[in-house]
Amino acid sequence: MTLRLARVKKPHIQATATPCVHCGADENQLFIHGTAHPDGTPIAPHFNVMCNQCKASGPVAKSAEEAIKAWGKIAPARLDDKTPALLDDIEFDDKEPESDVA
Numbered sequence: 001m002t003l004r005l006a007r008v009k010k011p012h013i014q015a016t017a018t019p020c021v022h023c024g025a026d027e028n029q030l031f032i033h034g035t036a037h038p039d040g041t042p043i044a045p046h047f048n049v050m051c052n053q054c055k056a057s058g059p060v061a062k063s064a065e066e067a068i069k070a071w072g073k074i075a076p077a078r079l080d081d082k083t084p085a086l087l088d089d090i091e092f093d094d095k096e097p098e099s100d101v102a
């Protein structure tokens with residue numbers, strides 16, 4: 001038996017008018033996560049809000065209401081933070097580790 005994945009475009013559900021703190025876009029979407037019974041009834045669903053513009057993701061919550069509330073409280077982008085070490089500053093091993101198996 002082969003598993004065929006149905007490519008179904010999910011309907012757009014505007015979650016909240018609260019703009020994205022990262023890019024300012026006011027178009028966002030409510031996502032539902034989790035598995036479902038064969039008839040489609042969700043099992044312990046989790047929700048989060050995602051920005052359609054920059055894909056910033058709000059916290060995952062157990063209800064749509066909580067996810068929408070949490071979206072309004074996500075921290076803004078930390079654009080002033082120093083970037084992590086550049087590749088030049090990270091040491092890599094040149095050689096493959098010696099194998100015990102001859």
Ligand SMILES: [Zn+2]
Nearest residue numbers: 020023051054
């Ligand atoms: Zn955004």
